[in-house]
Amino acid sequence: MSKVVLITGGSSGIGKSVGEFLSKKGFIVYGTSRKPQNIENHPFKLVALDVNDIESISKAVSEVIKSEGKLDVLINNAGMGITGSIEDTPTTEMRKVFDTNLFGAIDVMKAVLPQMRAQKSGLIINVTSIAGYMGLPFRGIYSATKGALEIVTEAIRMEVKSFGIEVTNVAPGDFATNIASGRYHTPIFEDSPYKEKYQENLNLMDAHVDSGGDPLEMATAIYKIIQTPKPKIHYKVGDFMQKFSIVLKKILPDKVYEKLLMNHYKL
Structure with a gap:
């Protein structure tokens, strides 16, 4: 029987690419969107789900299980970005990103676990970020949400x-998607001491996304993980330097690594 896959945030970007790829491989794929009725000609089924609404999560998961009788794979992909200096970024906006990227992912896991436990099988793939392995300037809150999800995954996996039930992390680097348009950008305040450096780094971030890899690379990686009987705890998907940056953090003295990052971000 074909495996049933649920992908949060499946209407665009990485989620859409993964869902389309898995559909072509014979999986039964459901994606989620807060407003699926507004999306036409989607390559796979969409159900309404808002990761910040527990009732919405429960309803969507129940709908998939009622239709298919099982749920084999959850790909926790829904997320949002945030940029800005820690000092200038409103704390309320920080909390919103934690609610989506961390607590939203946790609530979706909670919703699927009873079914997977009843089946005595299941796979949860949490999409994190290579940025979650390090504190990046002007992206510190985003890094923190993804780093927190990595740690939560390590715990729930055991x-x-x-x-x-198997649980794993997949940390992508920069991919050419529309993620930049969905970020919360802290305004560039005229009186901010970070004004010039923040603007330079915003331009750098957007350039990285625009020149990022093909999301099909993520789709291929996730397909391979689903086919693996005993997945690893952590996977990284991106270009060599993005993945190597994690290795460097492990082997270099903290201040040396910090200096490399500051040079890269022109700080």
């Missing part, structure tokens, strides 16, 4: 293993 908690559910005896039920036949």
